Amino acid sequence: MLDVFEALEDLQGEWSARDPRESWVALSGGPRGEHFVVEVVVGGRKCGAFVDIGSTRNFISRDCVDRLCLKDWVQRLSRPVASTLANKERMMVEDYVKDVVCTFYYPGGEINHKIPFLVSDELPFDMLLGMYYLEVAKPQFDWDKKVLKHELPSRRTVRLAKYKASRLIDSHGCLCASAFYNYYKQNQEEGMYLVYVSAKGEAIKTPLEIETIVAKYPDLFEPSGVVDKEVVHTIEIIPGSKTPKGRIYRMAPAELDELRRQLKELTEKGWIRPSTFPFGSPVLFVPKKGGTLRKCIDYRGLNAITVKNAAPLPRIDDLLDRVQGCKYYTKINLKSGYHQIAIRPEDQHKTAFQTRYGLYEFVVMPFGLCNAPGTFQHSMNRIFHDYLDKFVVVYLDDILIFSRTVEEHAQHVDKVLSILRQHKYKINAEKCEFGPTRILYLGHEVSADGIRPKDAKVASIRDWPRPQPVTEVRSFSGM
Numbered sequence: 053m054l055d056v057f058e059a060l061e062d063l064q065g066e067w068s069a070r071d072p073r074e075s076w077v078a079l080s081g082g083p084r085g086e087h088f089v090v091e092v093v094v095g096g097r098k099c100g101a102f103v104d105i106g107s108t109r110n111f112i113s114r115d116c117v118d119r120l121c122l123k124d125w126v127q128r129l130s131r132p133v134a135s136t137l138a139n140k141e142r143m144m145v146e147d148y149v150k151d152v153v154c155t156f157y158y159p160g161g162e163i164n165h166k167i168p169f170l171v172s173d174e175l176p177f178d179m180l181l182g183m184y185y186l187e188v189a190k191p192q193f194d195w196d197k198k199v200l201k202h203e204l205p206s207r208r209t210v211r212l213a214k215y216k217a218s219r220l221i222d223s224h225g226c227l228c229a230s231a232f233y234n235y236y237k238q239n240q241e242e243g244m245y246l247v248y249v250s251a252k253g254e255a256i257k258t259p260l261e262i263e264t265i266v267a268k269y270p271d272l273f274e275p276s277g278v279v280d281k282e283v284v285h286t287i288e289i290i291p292g293s294k295t296p297k298g299r300i301y302r303m304a305p306a307e308l309d310e311l312r313r314q315l316k317e318l319t320e321k322g323w324i325r326p327s328t329f330p331f332g333s334p335v336l337f338v339p340k341k342g343g344t345l346r347k348c349i350d351y352r353g354l355n356a357i358t359v360k361n362a363a364p365l366p367r368i369d370d371l372l373d374r375v376q377g378c379k380y381y382t383k384i385n386l387k388s389g390y391h392q393i394a395i396r397p398e399d400q401h402k403t404a405f406q407t408r409y410g411l412y413e414f415v416v417m418p419f420g421l422c423n424a425p426g427t428f429q430h431s432m433n434r435i436f437h438d439y440l441d442k443f444v445v446v447y448l449d450d451i452l453i454f455s456r457t458v459e460e461h462a463q464h465v466d467k468v469l470s471i472l473r474q475h476k477y478k479i480n481a482e483k484c485e486f487g488p489t490r491i492l493y494l495g496h497e498v499s500a501d502g503i504r505p506k507d508a509k510v511a512s513i514r515d516w517p518r519p520q521p522v523t524e525v526r527s528f529s530g531m
Contacts, residue, residue: 088193090200091213092179093155094120096310096337096345099178100215101154103191103200107182112149112169116178121313125149126171133170147171155306156202157343158210163202164305165189261462262382262487269469272479277322278394278415279476283431285417285424287399288359296353298334300406307337310345311407319412323391327413332406348420349405355422363426368494371445371452372503378454379500380461381491384468385483389449390424391416392477393431435475436468444468452493461487 088103097120117123132146148170156163167185192201192209200212258266289295303311318324333354337345375381386392394416395403403414403421417424425448432446440446443464444453453468455461465486472479485491490499495506519525 088198088200089177089215090156090181091215091343093157093306093343094122094152094309095313096306097121098215098343101179101181102177103181103186105183105186107180108184109182110167110169110185111145111172111175111180111182112152113175113178114171114173116175117149117171119178122149122152125152143172143174145170145172153305153309157213158202161204161210163204163212258487259380259458259462261458262465265462265466265469266486268466269473272469272472272477273481274478279392281393281431281475283427283434284394284396285399285421285427286396287354287402287421287423289402290357290359293357295331296333296357297331298350298353298406300408301334301336303337303408307345308408310337311335311347312409314347315407315409315412323416324412324414327401327404327411329401329404329411329413332404332411335405335407349418351403351418351420351422354402355420358422361423361426363423363430365425365429366445366447368447371447371494372496372498374441374445375452375454375493375498376503377500378456379489380455380458380487381485381489381493381498382453382461382465382468382487383483383485383491383493384451384453384472385480386449386451387478387480390419390428393417393428435471439467447494450494452491452498454498458487 089100090103092099092101099116099120112122117126126147126149129146129148132144134144148168150168151166152169154165154167156165165185167181169179189202191212192203194201194211199214201209202212203209315324334350336348336350338348340346395414400413400415403418404411405413417427428448429446432448432451433440436444436446436451443455443460444451446452451468453461453464455464490497492498492506496503497506519527
């Protein structure tokens, strides 16, 4: 791992005339896509690093420090340092972070660098990599494609991943909401406008009647800890079974950072606690699509000796049959759904898992237990029993409300939200949609026109090239 050493503790004021953003300010009038912005992953979380040969030092914004959970690493400089910007304003820097393990990805691998940063409250983007980093790392600049390259010890040159939020193509681009938000935060444009595009006749925003109902339940969107509910998860062990003993899996530095962050977060929420159980399941990480890490606990040993629950999950085609003929829909997703159900106290020790930082056990139901889906579905069926298939269907933590008129839909949404409040469930606002006439549910597009599979699901079949030679025809037909 490359260690970019810089003694920031004793930083003096002789560089105070240096502008850490002057070259960014000078270029800010040009297209954003012309700049070098590389993707950096710290503890499983992504951010964008602006590479600037006109800046002496490395900077990180205060917002990025908070987002990367580095607040505990922040240290105070021996004295505040002032920097004069290109617009003659002064920027004060008082804090720094040392030895931040930054992961740069390239096709087929990754590079890890330890980098120190000065913490700025005014930096208009996540990170700025200046000459203190560039002179040590010695990356190569591809000026035509605006990408950064790095030479591996094998002498092979690889291209570092660009930050997605900066991948704009001239004046035309297509960004998802999260990428647009990152782009908005990282730029200081004189004007920025957001245009909504919708299908002809489709409602652009939530109907006022539905908005009024949702506004009555702000408490449903608040985070929660451990709440007592009627349904708890039980773990019955097959009599005579031997408790499996797991082991600690080896992890990369970035995975260990993410593990420590998640352990702290789950402990603060009251969802896990230290355990003294003599056995524990192992923990591992799997990468998600965006490059972040998903923590998984390998409960295969525990599941093998658990009495299986026969509670079935509903058939998706049966659920979709119930919603046909309706015009208005609302999709509600429960936030960390499994974690909203507690484990029976006498069974909590059975969920113990081993980490480098100690043994922990779950107080709430974790992912990976063989009977967890059945327990969760039973809980949903129990609270919505009187209304299932009438105007609501539920598949695990995905709830769909369907109605023929907007007035009727407002009543149905009110009833469902009231039930969720009564039973102390919390919902995930980012994954909810209230009142559209067309919605995506369980991989299918649902509307008054009918139900059809999501385009991405059938694209591989629809776009399959027509077989031409005899050999291709035989291959296509399985001969």
